[in-house]
Amino acid sequence: MGKNIDADYIQKARHSMAHVLAKAVCQLFDNVKLGFGPPIDNGFYYDFDMPHTIKEEDFAAIEAKMAEIIKNDEEFMYKQIDNPEAFFASEPYKLELISELKAGGEEISAYENGGFVDLCAGPHVESTKELRNWGFAVASIAGAYWRGDSNRPMLQRVYVHAFPDRKELKKYQQFLEEAKKRDHRLLGNQQDLFFFDETAPGMPYWLPKGAKLYNTLLNFSRRVHEARGYQEIVGPQLNHRSLWETSGHWEHYHENMFTVDLDNDQHYALKPMNCPNAMITFGRKNRSYRDLPLRFYETSYLHRKEASGALHGLLRVQTFRQDDAHNFIAQNQISSEINEILDITNYLYGVFGLTSRAVLSTRPLEGYLGEIAEWDAAEDALKAVLNDRYEGKFEINEGDGAFYGPKIDILVQDVLGREWQLCTIQLDFQLAGKFGLEYTDSDGKRKTPVVIHRALFGSMERFIGVIIEHFAAKFPFWLSPIQIGIVPVHDAHVGYCEKIKKALEDEGFRVSLDTSEGTMGNKIKGFRHEMLPYIVIVGDAEMEQGNISIRVRNGTQCNNIPLDGFVSACKNMDKNHHLDLIDSDF
């Protein structure tokens, strides 16, 4: 090819291929109106508006037509259009863009390949010839609002996977297969962790093993926060609407709240967030500057009514718990407190082997509350902290903060390189004031505290969904719902197995002994299917020597090792949250 395949070239080629797709679709179907066709990470898409509804059956024909166009060696040529409104008269979406471009004083440019002209700023590859070795496949079809606006028409979006050669496409498709196997909904069902019922959409039922996982994680979070000076509180599930009016939720968040209307015309709502009750709790007493930072940790159940199409396994639910806290601080404690919170976050994510990056969202241009000077000071403080911690490598989303204060979001990458937003740390200059909260400063004056809303795992449900996929349900020892399975070679060994089980349980481990009928091979199969970290196997040889043999989840076999050596290894993994299983030197 002789072309330099760098990221820019790939973008250019994908975008060129989007034109090929558009041409193919225009040739195959009648009355096609064109929207946008940009390149994306795994290829490109193009939005169409047309009477024919594209179905999966159409994919092959589209691919064949695209291949034909590519084979034709069509040159991409810049095309001067003197009267774009006339030229694109039958393309309403393009006309909209043209008028906007003109209003912005920008040039109207178009590209042509093989007689097909599309409004486009370019650049493109020289000819479809360059796309000959590319691997591409129509991936899916979906509805997408014109310009992402739910009030505007919905177009048909065709997604195409496209890579510089067929091998890479294949590799990407295999990656998708792998991701599919790790889908937490699939694994959650296979591993008996959780399920959903039609009568409670978006509200998971936790099965015994899932509940074990959930509680292990929650208790870990509790211990970490307690050690860092957080105090756990538990507020009510249901509050009278007057509370939500004070906090502003009744006005701004009503659509997302499950409300309860009583016969006596009193109205309540299930809490969608913990903050208002934390405010009430702070206000219960006179507070001194000596009490700050005051950190209330809370993991209550939250309920949020979501658009039906938004629900997605554990990653988007309607009832969930957070490792939530509200930190009340003085103005001059912002830096130190944010630093402290980022410390905890890094520690927590490190335990799971998750890497992360930070995004700072700053003051919105409109609709923000408070003084600009206060915002600027806070943003400078946050930038300084992030600069220090991430060596300048963090993103800034200008104007994307909440109306009440700037925020830091942490995005986490899992082993497959996919990114999830879990953690959010939000400064709030407004809420304490709404509740009339004050503390007495060292100079005797009454001051309003700054509040930090922060959830580090985010929602426990979403976090569990992410780590199920991250670990492919092969959890580290400390987190495994069942840590050790025991298999007797035959019935005569059951008594010895029971002794081992008791010894392990006395040390606090979660153990399962299979005394059912059936071959040991089947029992081992069952435990392996459950992804248990260790399977202890004992028969005559082990009984004689008072030892055990272990089958480690990674396939390693350790024969005739002392029980106490195994126990201390397990204790070590539990205490230090080892990511890997110890498989030697017991």
Place this chain on the structure above:
RNA sequence: GCUGGUAUAGCUCAGUAGGUAGAGCGCUCCCUUGGUAAGGGAGAGGCUCCCGAGUUCGAAUCUCGGUACCAGCACCA
């Protein structure tokens, strides 16, 4: 909420121009008493084929409405 799709045994799925449903795995029982991911044989499971209404002599199969789920969009922890 929007666009398109799916809804049949515990799981994965097949099926019939509309005439009271099948496979594999799992499960149960019997035989096998075993040394590390499926030993052999037999059998049970759906009788509302997601729910409701309609068409029809007859609907799980057709039509309409609803619900849930799936792929996206929008929204979001």
